Amino acid sequence: KNEVEQSPQNLTAQEGEFITINCSYSVGISALHWLQQHPGGGIVSLFMLSSGKKKHGRLIATINIQEKHSSLHITASHPRDSAVYICAVAGVVGTASKLTFGTGTRLQVTL
Amino acid sequence: DVKVTQSSRYLVKRTGEKVFLECVQDMDHENMFWYRQDPGLGLRLIYFSYDVKMKEKGDIPEGYSVSREKKERFSLILESASTNQTSMYLCASTWRGRANEQFFGPGTRLTVL
Numbered sequence: 001k002n003e004v005e006q007s008p009q010n011l012t013a014q015e016g017e018f019i020t021i022n023c024s025y026s027v028g029i030s031a032l033h034w035l036q037q038h039p040g041g042g043i044v045s046l047f048m049l050s051s052g053k054k055k056h057g058r059l060i061a062t063i064n065i066q067e068k069h070s071s072l073h074i075t076a077s078h079p080r081d082s083a084v085y086i087c088a089v090a091g092v093v094g095t096a097s098k099l100t101f102g103t104g105t106r107l108q109v110t111l
Numbered sequence: 112d113v114k115v116t117q118s119s120r121y122l123v124k125r126t127g128e129k130v131f132l133e134c135v136q137d138m139d140h141e142n143m144f145w146y147r148q149d150p151g152l153g154l155r156l157i158y159f160s161y162d163v164k165m166k167e168k169g170d171i172p173e174g175y176s177v178s179r180e181k182k183e184r185f186s187l188i189l190e191s192a193s194t195n196q197t198s199m200y201l202c203a204s205t206w207r208g209r210a211n212e213q214f215f216g217p218g219t220r221l222t223v224l
Contacts, residue, residue, distance in 0.1 A: 033213070041199055041218030048212050086153070098144075098169075099213065103153040 003027050006087050006102035013109050019074040021105045023087030026068065033099065034061050034072050035086040043086070046072070077109045114138075115216040117202055123222045130189040132219055134202030140214075141207040143185035145169075145177065148199040148218075160185055161207070192223045 005024045013019050023032070034046040047054050047061040049070075054061050058077075063070040074081055084106050088099040118133035134143065142161050146154040146169075156169030158177040166177050174196060178186045185204075189196055202216040 035215075041201070041220070043201065043203075043215040043218075045212045045214070088154075098156065098159065099154075101154040103151060 002102070003100050004087055004089055004102040006085075006105050008105060009103070010106045011108070013077050013107070015078055015109055015111050017077050017109075019077050019081075019107065019109075021072045021085050021087075021107070023070045023072070023102055024068060025070075025087075025089045025100075027089065027091065027100070029089040029091065031090045032063055032070050033088040033090070034070075035088060037084040037086060037104070039083075046085075074107075079109045079111060082107055082109050115202060115204055115214050117200075117216040117219050119219050120217060121220050121222075123224065124189075124192050125224050126193060128189075128192050128223075130192050130221065130223075132187040132189075132200055132202075132221070134185045134187070134204075134216055135183055136185075136204040136214070137183065138204065138206075138214070139182065140204035141182075142205045142211075143179065144203045144205075144213070145175075145185065145187045146201045146203065147171070148201060154201065157187065192221075194223050197221060197223045 003026050007022045031050045033048050035043050037043045049063050058075045060073040084104040086104045087102040115136045124130050144159040145157045148154045155171050157175050160166045160179040176188045200219045203213040205211045205213045
């Protein structure tokens with residue numbers, strides 16, 4: 001069993017729909033990251049959070065430390081949101097920000 | 112803006128060749144990382160470095176080595192490339208500490224024939 005599990009693996013939505021991507025993890029963490037990867041490979045960081053909720057534009061990320069679960073929400077989805085969304089967790093030991101990654105959720109938003 | 116650059120976007124090499132992948136960051140980050148990304152497996156850590164000349168093995172170091180002679184540059188070396196090293200290779204960097212945003216390079220898609 002992977003330490004970081006994402007669901008769903010693939011998601012197709014129509015423009016304007018509310019989207020939720022889930023991430024569950026099984027280890028203690030110092031922080032959880034949500035990343036976005038567009039076709040072509042480049043990865044950008046969307047959120048880093050260790051408690052509560054963060055919002056940036058139409059994106060909202062929440063985390064429940066007790067339940068070891070995080071969600072990424074996209075409101076009023078748009079075709080430009082089509083990408084792979086990756087959840088990653090930073091461990092509590094060691095000095096470097098070593099991340100363990102989920103396998104990603106491929107989102108396709110259609111007109 | 113933080114910039115992480117990688118020497119090539121696409122690379123084709125033959126089995127047995129020595130391959131160098133270069134990564135450069137311009138934000139004076141202490142930590143640098145090399146990952147490979149494969150379908151269904153996600154990103155996996157190959158090696159990381161937390162200071163000049165310092166390195167630690169990640170989860171899949173076999174068949175790879177690294178070099179960090181200068182703070183801004185982290186090189187990944189495939190001593191003798193094999194077909195199972197065909198993959199997308201991503202470099203990332205971050206400031207020292209356990210909970211900092213990682214900045215990724217654009218990736219190098221390596222094909223070993």
